Amino acid sequence: MKKKVDFISLKICREKTVEYESKGITNPDRAFEAISNIIDNTDRECFGVIMMNNANEINSFEICSVGTVNMTLAHPREVFKGAILSNASKIMLFHTHPSNTIEPSQTDIDTTKELIEASKILQIPIIDHIITCERGYFSFAEHGILFGE
Structure with a gap:
């Protein structure tokens, strides 16, 4: 007996465009500036990915997950899907903390480690x-957490 299987093709759908300074993202300040143009402060945690080329210029971005007031899911499958489809050579992760607590939780650290x-x-x-909130941002790399180890 023959079974039918789906033949699929994947496409990127451009939902909207956002303007930002076309300089490469070379430090957390520039990253925060770009993220602030992408997403405002929210009442729920949002997890996103900035996809970049070799010159650290943004190709695209995606909000992978919208969660609750104090948590969101960041599954590797969802985080890397957009990066693969957009041919990103590197990515930067970001998420919001509506609680205005800027420091990462242990869950944030563990999730980041898994994604690395x-x-x-x-x-x-x-x-x-x-991590972004109304008070500013927290950069894992700038604080030597998991990056540069």
């Missing part, structure tokens, strides 16, 4: 993880 391991297999480096 996945990035090694996929060979799409994660260059930073930025």
